Amino acid sequence: MEFNRYCLRSFLSCLLICVTLWSEQSYGLFGQTNRRPNIVLILTDDLDIAMGGLVAYFVHFACVSQFVASPLCCPSRASILTGKYPHNHHVINNTLEGNCSSSAWQKSQEPQTFPALLKSFGGYQTFFAGKYLNQYGHSDAGGLEHVPPGWSYWVALEKNSKYYNYALSVNGKTQKHGADYSRDYLTDVLANRSLDFLQYKSSYQPFFMMVSTPAPHSPWTAAPQYKDRFNNTKAPRDPNFNVHGKDKHWLIRQAKTPMSNSSVKFLDDAFRKRWRTLLSVDDLVEKIVKKLEVRGELENTYIFFTSDNGYHTGQFSLPLDKRQLYEFDIRVPLMVRGPNIKPNQTSQMPVANVDLGPTILDIAGYNVSKTQMDGMSFLPIMMNSSSWRTDILVEYEGEGRNVSDPACPLLGPGVSECFPDCVCEDSYNNTYACVRTVAPSANLQYCEFDDNEVFVEVYNMTADPYQLKNIAKTIEQEVLEKMNHRLMMLQSCSGQTCRTPGVYDRRFKFNPQQLFSSRSWRLSRLGQ
Numbered sequence: 001m002e003f004n005r006y007c008l009r010s011f012l013s014c015l016l017i018c019v020t021l022w023s024e025q026s027y028g029l030f031g032q033t034n035r036r037p038n039i040v041l042i043l044t045d046d047l048d049i050a051m052g053g054l055v056a057y058f059v060h061f062a063c064v065s066q067f068v069a070s071p072l073c074c075p076s077r078a079s080i081l082t083g084k085y086p087h088n089h090h091v092i093n094n095t096l097e098g099n100c101s102s103s104a105w106q107k108s109q110e111p112q113t114f115p116a117l118l119k120s121f122g123g124y125q126t127f128f129a130g131k132y133l134n135q136y137g138h139s140d141a142g143g144l145e146h147v148p149p150g151w152s153y154w155v156a157l158e159k160n161s162k163y164y165n166y167a168l169s170v171n172g173k174t175q176k177h178g179a180d181y182s183r184d185y186l187t188d189v190l191a192n193r194s195l196d197f198l199q200y201k202s203s204y205q206p207f208f209m210m211v212s213t214p215a216p217h218s219p220w221t222a223a224p225q226y227k228d229r230f231n232n233t234k235a236p237r238d239p240n241f242n243v244h245g246k247d248k249h250w251l252i253r254q255a256k257t258p259m260s261n262s263s264v265k266f267l268d269d270a271f272r273k274r275w276r277t278l279l280s281v282d283d284l285v286e287k288i289v290k291k292l293e294v295r296g297e298l299e300n301t302y303i304f305f306t307s308d309n310g311y312h313t314g315q316f317s318l319p320l321d322k323r324q325l326y327e328f329d330i331r332v333p334l335m336v337r338g339p340n341i342k343p344n345q346t347s348q349m350p351v352a353n354v355d356l357g358p359t360i361l362d363i364a365g366y367n368v369s370k371t372q373m374d375g376m377s378f379l380p381i382m383m384n385s386s387s388w389r390t391d392i393l394v395e396y397e398g399e400g401r402n403v404s405d406p407a408c409p410l411l412g413p414g415v416s417e418c419f420p421d422c423v424c425e426d427s428y429n430n431t432y433a434c435v436r437t438v439a440p441s442a443n444l445q446y447c448e449f450d451d452n453e454v455f456v457e458v459y460n461m462t463a464d465p466y467q468l469k470n471i472a473k474t475i476e477q478e479v480l481e482k483m484n485h486r487l488m489m490l491q492s493c494s495g496q497t498c499r500t501p502g503v504y505d506r507r508f509k510f511n512p513q514q515l516f517s518s519r520s521w522r523l524s525r526l527g528q
Contacts, residue, residue, distance in 0.1 A: 036122075036206040037339060038301040039360055040288065043080070043210065044281060045073065045131060045161050045217035046274075046322060047307035049333040066351045067436055068309050070396050071322045071329040073160075074100035074134045076308040076353060081113040083357035083373030085393055088494055092397040094134040094160075096141060101133035103141050106148070112372065114357035116150030118208050122364045125205050127197045129155040129190045130212030137169060144169035155193050161214035162186060163221035163277075181224055186214050187277070188223070191284040198291045208360070211288070215281050216311075220273035223280045235271040235313040240326075240466040245316040247470040249455050251430050252324070254411075255317035255423045263421060267313045267320055274311075302338035302363055304356065321417055321425040323396060325434050325447050325457065326467050330394050350438040351378060352392040354498075374498035390439040391502035393490040394447075398430030435487050439504035446483040456480070479503075482510050 049065045069079040070086050078084075078091040078100075089109050092098045099105050110116065118124040128151050137144045137158035144167060147154045158167040163186050164179040177184040194211050201207055222229075235241070242259050245252035285305065292298040309322045310329040322329045334351065354375030358368045362377035381388055400414040408415075408422035417425035429451035437444040443461040448454065456472040458480075464471075472480070482503045490498065501507035 035300055036365060037363055038206050038292075038297060039124075039208045039363060040292075040301060040303045041208075041210045041356070041360070042281075042285060042288075042303070042305045043077075043130070043212040044278075044305075044307045045212070045214055046309060046311045047216055047278075047332060048310035048312070048328055049331050065331040066306065066334040066353060066355075067330050067392050067394065068332055068353050069392075069394060071309045071324065071394070072396065073308050074098070075396075077133055078105070078109065080308070080353050080356050081115070082109050083114060083354050083371065083375040084109075085354060085374050085490075085493070085498065086395045086397075087491060088372075088374060091133075093399055096135045096138055098397075101135040101138065101141055105133075106141065106146065110148045110150075113148070113150055114361050114373075115208060115210065116148075117361060117366060117371070118364055119150045119152060122361075122366050123205060124364060125152050125201050125207040126150060127153040127194070127201070127207065127209045128212070129193045129197075129210070130157055130186075131161050131214060132156045132212065134160050137167070144174045145172045147172045153197055155190075157186070157212075157214070161217035163214055163219065185223055185280070187280040187284055191287050194284070194288055195291050198288070198295065198297075206364070208364075211284065213281050213284065215277035216274035218270075220270060220277055222273060222276035226276045226279040229279060230272045230275045233272050233275060234268045238315070238466055240315045240468060242314050242317055243468070248316065248457060249430070249432075249449055249451075250453075251415075251424065251427050252316050252318070256421060257317040259314065259317050259319070260421055263319050263419070263423075264314065270320055271313050299339060302360075303336065304360075305333070305335040306353070306356070307332040308353075317423070318425060319419050319423060323398075323417070323426050323430065325394065325396070325432055325445070327445075327461075327465070330434075330436070348438050348440075348443075349381060349388045350390070350392050350436060354392075372495050374493065374495060376499050389499055389502060390505045391435050391437040391486065391490075393487075393493075393498070394434040394436055395491070396430070396432055398427050398432075400426065400428035433487055433491055435483055435490060435502070437502055437504055439502070442504040444483075444504075446480075446487065448484070448487060458483070482508075485510060 068076045070076050072094060074094045075086045075091045078089045079086065082089045086092060090099050091105060094100050096102050115126050119126045135141065136156055144158055147169070154169060154171050156169045158169065164184055166177050166186060168175045168177065177189070190211055190213060194209060197209065242257065244257035245255065289298065292301050310332050311322050312318055312324065312328045313320055315326065315328050352375060354373070355378055358373050358375045358377040359379060361368050362379045368377050400416050402413055404413050405411060405415065405418050407420065408418055411422060411424060415424040415427045429449065431450040432447050434445055434447035445459045445461060447457045457470045458472040458475055459467045460471060486503050489500070
């Protein structure tokens with residue numbers, strides 16, 4: 001098959017080792033060199049793992065995934081940069097009004113991002129290229145002249161993902177690009193800028209490089225040499241493909257099942273286009289790794305490869321998008337290589353994207369306890385430590401329009417992201433929070449919606465990995481109460497309190513009297 005040949009050409013040739021972030025290591029790995037390690041973070045846009053968006057990369061690797069704090073670009077990217085959950089960095093959606101790259105964000109959060117700490121206190125050279133936050137470059141928030149603190153070299157895309165006809169901020173100066181492939185195709189431009197940085201940076205300081213590609217985000221524009229690849233590929237037909245989510249939140253139940261032939265054709269075509277854009281990402285990774293190898297720096301460099309959120313293509317009859325609480329939207333690939341990291345290491349311990357910043361700081365030798373980050377470094381897990389949290393928080397605030405969609409008047413106001421057949425992907429009350437638990441005795445997802453129903457969804461991920469059966473009405477009342485309590489704790493946590501024992505941690509202590517009075521009314525509703 002074509003993608004098998006692609007896999008062999010790509011990450012095997014690049015020598016990227018796909019492992020879990022919690023692979024068995026020790027702090028002694030830094031004793032192998034007198035130089036502090038270099039760090040590279042490659043961040044893709046809308047790249048899923050649950051739905052096979054990275055099958056080509058994973059064919060020859062044993063991998064696990066990480067979870068995102070929010071299944072939407074700007075809140076998730078803010079969590080990566082700050083190491084905080086959305087309720088602490090206050091980015092709630094992709095709009096300026098939702099705090100995405102707003103002036104308030106720039107003043108309150110940007111000075112404390114992990115790249116700012118690497119540069120200010122770690123003495124790292126720092127380089128950024130690609131998509132930053134969806135509203136970066138907005139005229140009401142400093143425009144392209146704004147360069148966030150912490151970056152020695154800055155090449156950032158204006159606003160959201162594009163492949164041609166875009167503007168870049170190059171150290172605060174605007175650079176326009178057109179539609180000529182050899183000069184303007186953004187993924188290739190980012191690769192070339194990255195190679196220039198590696199060639200001309202100082203050899204006397206460690207470096208951190210973050211490359212944020214547009215792929216595989218829409219408009220899914222492939223490089224010309226790849227536009228005819230994967231012609232026979234279709235979106236995965238997993239058990240939750242094109243089935244009705246009859247026991248789920250109303251937004252999922254409103255999807256039309258079965259999907260129309262035109263909808264299925266559209267999402268299959270989108271799936272192929274997404275894969276084609278990834279071929280240029282493969283080229284980018286290969287070039288960076290080979291450059292590091294030629295310069296003799298590869299063995300002292302950690303490389304992280306991940307995504308800001310997942311994506312779905314036809315699951316529960318939802319055509320295309322992210323934003324939902326299910327695995328296909330909240331799980332993303334995480335690939336790592338670095339000094340002494342062994343291949344094919346696996347673990348069930350839950351890692352979230354709020355952990356990336358703390359881990360990178362820890363690699364650089366910075367004391368993470370001095371930060372206000374909610375995440376935690378997984379370096380102790382690399383030392384075979386048995387102490388690790390058993391759950392993480394996922395938060396999302398739904399969006400809707402104040403007026404009805406003229407094409408779908410029966411739906412009324414309050415919905416958004418609607419397709420021509422009046423299937424909508426979001427709404428105001430698609431606002432939820434989840435506790436995702438991964439422990440030896442439980443693999444569970446518990447979610448509450450902030451709506452008039454106080455709708456609850458619970459899934460046993462071991463027995464039901466495709467989340468076909470909502471067990472909220474059949475699971476023990478005691479479990480519901482404990483998970484409700486844990487969710488409230490996490491939604492109000494900050495820093496260290498976000499890392500307290502979860503329900504299935506033997507150290508967990510449940511005291512119903514400690515429930516927050518402002519939300520304790522939910523308990524009485526959960527048993528109904």
